[in-house]
Amino acid sequence: MNNMRTWVDISLENIVHNYREIRKLVGEERKIMAVVKADAYGHGAAKVSQVLEKAGADRFAVATLQEAIDLRNAGIKSPIMILGGSSPDQTGELLKHDIIQTIYDLDIAKEFSQAALRHNSRLKVHVKVDTGMSRLGFESCREEEVDRVCEVCSLEGLEVEGIFTHFATSEVPGDPFQKEQLSRFVRFCDSLEERGFHIPIRHAANSGAIINIKESYFDLVRPGLALYGLYPGPGLEDKIDLRPAMQLRAQIAQVHSFDEPVTVSYGRKYASFRPIRTATVTIGYADGLLRALSGKFDMLLKGKRVRQVGSICMDMSMIDVTGVPDVREGDVVTLFGTDNGATIPVEELAEQAGTISYEIVCALSGRVGRRYDNFMLPKE
Secondary structure: OOOOOEEEEEOHHHHHHHHHHHHHHHOOOOEEEEEOHHHHHOOOHHHHHHHHHHHOOOEEEEOOHHHHHHHHHOOOOOOEEEOOOOOHHHHHHHHHOOEEEEEOOHHHHHHHHHHHHHOOOOEEEEEEEEOOOOOOOEEOOOHHHHHHHHHHHHOOOEEEEEEEOOOOOOOOOOOHHHHHHHHHHHHHHHHHHHOOOOOOEEEEEOHHHHHHOHHHOOOEEOOOHHHHOOOOOOOOOOOOOOOOOEEEEEEEEEEEEEOOOEEEOHHHOEEEOOOEEEEEEOOOHHHOOOHHHOOOOEEEEOOEEEEEEOOOOOOOEEEEOOOOOOOOOOOEEEEEEEEOOEEEOHHHHHHHHOOOHHHHHHOOOOOOEEEEOOOOOOOO
């Protein structure tokens, strides 16, 4: 058997291909901030960032301070921005590692400024504007929020380098709320300019907006999901050529043949009243295989689709291999990806689980191994 019970095969070559396709869309004049939070959506932030930095990515975005520090420890020299919140108590670490912090509240901004001044320094920040996500940021529809951002820009301990927002429906071509959010963001930025505050970098475009909303490119774009070859919504395949970078695989641990009626797994929710052969596969919900998928999806075995049966267990799951000859311990099973010319896309699993592809790839746990291709960028 393979030394890894469960693993993903990751194509760095495809990630670089996707980066170059994004570059074609947005042009050379705009910066690309590669979003590598959540361990690069499960693809491995260190290796992904290293290859993207060599390919020309200008910046990187993460969700937490620790994710940013991990990139620095991996040798990343480019600017790194934290998209979420940090504590002002962490200002020393932000300065030490040269990390850009998101600011979305005046009182917290004041604390960051004071902390930076105690370190005899200025903290580089980007201001987050909430234009319709109702999640994080200064509210774009309130005039007093413009005044608050003006005050942020005046804080001695902060260097306000950028201002940004995030779309709620960018994956839907032509959704009217996109224009509303864009309009709110531009009006907010213009109001700052009218008050004498010019913020050098504006950005709004995530993966969906890069594909669907060209007027949102501004100075910088933030591709995440698209870098990993996944489309943020249906019907976008003709707009950009993305190649999936991840394939999830496991192995068969044991094969059973049953001639009498039998039930499978916890709760006896699957019953067979015909002769059946089942195989136990070395992946379960502790590996990130959502238990909600129990009995709803196929895996690939020797290029054939086989149905998962019974409740998914913590470390194992079972499949019906009755129609596949000569199945043995150690045979490789593909949960999403390609096997002998047959393909199951990750979007298929997401649909069957009632979720999005983001969750499927991000849910994979740390005990799932990674195998990378040997792709190397040519030396300059």
